[in-house]
Amino acid sequence: MNKKNNEKTFEEGFKEFVNYCKAKSLANDTITNGLLSKSLILIKIITTIYDKVKGF
Numbered sequence: 833m834n835k836k837n838n839e840k841t842f843e844e845g846f847k848e849f850v851n852y853c854k855a856k857s858l859a860n861d862t863i864t865n866g867l868l869s870k871s872l873i874l875i876k877i878i879t880t881i882y883d884k885v886k887g888f
């Protein structure tokens with residue numbers, strides 16, 4: 833982790849969180865597939881908004 837820049841640290845942490853959720857959804861595929869799919873869609877929307885806001 834790069835501690836010089838808070839935004840970079842947040843971005844790296846956010847990507848790790850998204851990857852964790854993807855791995856979690858694969859692991860719990862049979863039990864809570866619907867709920868995790870919805871949260872992955874939500875994370876994808878948040879990521880898209882974050883990228884657009886960061887672009888400005």
